[in-house]
Amino acid sequence: MKPEHLESLLLDRALGELSPAVADLLEAHLARDPEAARRAADFDVTVGAARQALHSTPAVAPPPFDRARFERAGSGNRLIGRRTELLRLAACLAVGLGAGWLLRQPEPISLHATRVAVVHPPVNSSTTPFWSISRFAPETLPLARETQP
Amino acid sequence: MSDPFIQLEQLYHDTAPALLGYFRRQLAVPADADDLVQETFVRAIRGFDQLQQAATPRAYLFGIAHHVRLDALRRRRHHEPLTNEPIAPPTGEEDARLEPMRAAISRLPESQRETLLLKLQQELSYAEIAHVLGIPVGTVRSRLHLALLHLRHVLNPSPSP
Numbered sequence: 001m002k003p004e005h006l007e008s009l010l011l012d013r014a015l016g017e018l019s020p021a022v023a024d025l026l027e028a029h030l031a032r033d034p035e036a037a038r039r040a041a042d043f044d045v046t047v048g049a050a051r052q053a054l055h056s057t058p059a060v061a062p063p064p065f066d067r068a069r070f071e072r073a074g075s076g077n078r079l080i081g082r083r084t085e086l087l088r089l090a091a092c093l094a095v096g097l098g099a100g101w102l103l104r105q106p107e108p109i110s111l112h113a114t115r116v117a118v119v120h121p122p123v124n125s126s127t128t129p130f131w132s133i134s135r136f137a138p139e140t141l142p143l144a145r146e147t148q149p
Numbered sequence: 150m151s152d153p154f155i156q157l158e159q160l161y162h163d164t165a166p167a168l169l170g171y172f173r174r175q176l177a178v179p180a181d182a183d184d185l186v187q188e189t190f191v192r193a194i195r196g197f198d199q200l201q202q203a204a205t206p207r208a209y210l211f212g213i214a215h216h217v218r219l220d221a222l223r224r225r226r227h228h229e230p231l232t233n234e235p236i237a238p239p240t241g242e243e244d245a246r247l248e249p250m251r252a253a254i255s256r257l258p259e260s261q262r263e264t265l266l267l268k269l270q271q272e273l274s275y276a277e278i279a280h281v282l283g284i285p286v287g288t289v290r291s292r293l294h295l296a297l298l299h300l301r302h303v304l305n306p307s308p309s310p
Contacts, residue, residue: 007294008290008294011293011294011297011298012290014297015268015293015297017274017275017290042301042305043297043301045304046297046300046301046304047269047297049246049247049250049300049304050250050254050265050269050297050300051269051270052247052250053247053250053251053254054174054254054265054266054269054270055270060166060169060170060173061166062161062165062166062168062169062183062186063165063183063186063187065158065161065162065165066187067154067158069187069191070154070157070190070191070194071154073191073194073195
């Protein structure tokens with residue numbers, strides 16, 4: 001067993017935190033290893049002294065149980081609880097209304113599309129100039145006519 | 150369902166002395182400790198359902214006490230650890246090692262000292278201390294190990310490795 005693992009186990013043992021199975025295994029190991037047993041005893045002494053030092057404070061009685069104060073605290077808590085519940089409901093309502101407002105449709109969308117027919121005037125190649133728009137892009141002819149002064 | 154205040158009163162009688170000892174170990178003014186015990190139970194009654202559901206009500210109360218103490222320290226901005234506490238004067242029969250041990254405990258980092266106090270004075274388990282302080286069990290274990298290694302060195306300055 002690695003020394004650092006053994007030391008951790010010895011400290012857990014001194015603090016009473018080993019499971020019975022691990023404690024049994026460790027005791028068997030300590031029975032075979034006098035140096036480890038000496039260190040275990042060392043930790044036991046340390047924990048015992050620390051416990052004794054911490055317990056040497058004179059015992060003082062706590063203040064008597066103040067039932068009236070605790071009842072006030074409890075009733076205050078019930079009022080706070082009711083208020084909190086109402087606030088939660090109000091918050092849910094506000095969130096719902098806000099979401100509805102944000103997701104609203106401004107106006108109904110028409111499902112019927114209007115079909116627009118574009119009629120191009122026939123192009124007479126003999127009368128139109130060679131560089132005429134109507135020769136190369138007849139679909140822009142109406143737009144070109146509109147933009148002419 | 151029985152009266153919660155009767156249950157709380159029983160818990161108060163069982164736990165208040167230990168809580169008082171905990172606060173007196175951590176604060177300079179003993180009168181504060183009385184108030185903080187009361188404050189701990191006021192907070193406990195506010196969350197009485199959680200107290201009833203707690204696996205160990207004692208550990209749950211110490212968890213509240215831990216936060217009450219931190220809040221008190223923040224409010225007061227003073228923190229007088231073990232050295233200024235009302236410790237019984239050493240008697241002739243008292244083990245000579247206890248005085249240096251007390252001084253050594255008072256010099257431990259606060260996190261280690263509080264963990265040690267919960268373990269050795271309040272006899273809480275690693276898991277309960279972890280719950281009280283809101284830290285992993287491994288951290289509790291390492292804090293205690295570091296504290297004990299330091300205290301061992303105080304008791305026996307040159308132990309063999």
